Amino acid sequence: DIVMSQSPLSLSVTPGEPASISCRSSQSLLQSNGHNYLDWYLQKPGQSPQLLIYLGSNRASGVPDRFSGSGSGTDFTLKISRVEAEDVGLYYCMQTLQNPVFGGGTKVEIK
Amino acid sequence: QVQLVQSGAEVKKPGASVKISCKASGFSFTSYYFHWVRQAPGQGLEWMGLLNPSSGTTSFALNFQGRLTMTREASTTTVYMELSSLTSDDTAVYFCVRGGLWFRDLKGLFEFWGQGTQVTVSS
Numbered sequence: 001d002i003v004m005s006q007s008p009l010s011l012s013v014t015p016g017e018p019a020s021i022s023c024r025s026s027q028s029l030l031q032s033n034g035h036n037y038l039d040w041y042l043q044k045p046g047q048s049p050q051l052l053i054y055l056g057s058n059r060a061s062g063v064p065d066r067f068s069g070s071g072s073g074t075d076f077t078l079k080i081s082r083v084e085a086e087d088v089g090l091y092y093c094m095q096t097l098q099n100p101v102f103g104g105g106t107k108v109e110i111k
Numbered sequence: 112q113v114q115l116v117q118s119g120a121e122v123k124k125p126g127a128s129v130k131i132s133c134k135a136s137g138f139s140f141t142s143y144y145f146h147w148v149r150q151a152p153g154q155g156l157e158w159m160g161l162l163n164p165s166s167g168t169t170s171f172a173l174n175f176q177g178r179l180t181m182t183r184e185a186s187t188t189t190v191y192m193e194l195s196s197l198t199s200d201d202t203a204v205y206f207c208v209r210g211g212l213w214f215r216d217l218k219g220l221f222e223f224w225g226q227g228t229q230v231t232v233s234s
Contacts, residue, residue, distance in 0.1 A: 001173065039219045041156075048206060048224035049148075049156065060222060092156055096219030099170055100146070100158040 002026050002095050006103035013083040014111045021106045023076040023093035029056075030073050037097035040069055040078045044089040052091075053078065085110055113137040115207050115225035122231045128195040131228045133207030140188040141165040144210035144218060147181065147192045149203040150227075159205075162190060163213045197232045204229050 211217020
């Protein structure tokens with residue numbers, strides 16, 4: 001099975017400042033079609049998770065453009081250009097090259 | 112609009128089985144993968160398995176093989192997840208999720224989630 005690792009475990013951010021979360025996979029998620037099979041999700045407190053980014057860098061419908069996904073192969077990053085109070089929660093990466101596996105999660109809180 | 116409505120909370124004794132339903136609406140039922148994901152108290156998300164509703168084919172995480180069943184009923188656009196031989200470690204919220212188009216082999220793209228079903232295993 002592919003193993004997913006996220007860092008940091010938690011992040012405290014001042015509103016308006018940027019934030020960055022790293023995700024690494026134990027094997028390449030890049031397919032010959034050029035797609036990286038990695039998604040990003042946010043689970044706000046008390047809610048079901050929501051899709052932020054799919055196939056490495058594609059924002060899901062309705063996701064603000066302050067969220068962006070980048071990376072290829074085994075190293076990926078989710079960036080929030082200017083954190084807002086509503087962005088608090090648990091962020092997860094998930095590989096979908098094989099049967100899905102989630103990363104351990106990153107907790108984002110506001111300073 | 113796309114909706115996934117799950118059945119209500121369950122309390123089970125160790126060794127029992129639980130079956131949760133997920134009623135889907137607002138999209139082509141047979142075109143998308145369905146997944147089940149669970150979250151134990153204070154823990155992260157754990158993928159359990161997927162179902163191709165067109166063929167009925169399933170695939171499960173190693174942790175659940177042998178005690179997880181996923182089925183569907185196209186006439187009512189409902190999918191079911193049954194987990195047997197329950198232990199206290201199975202106490203969690205269970206989510207039904209619509210994945211991507213199965214004929215494009217998009218196993219991810221978890222765009223729509225059910226509201227979650229709390230399963231408590233206690234003697």
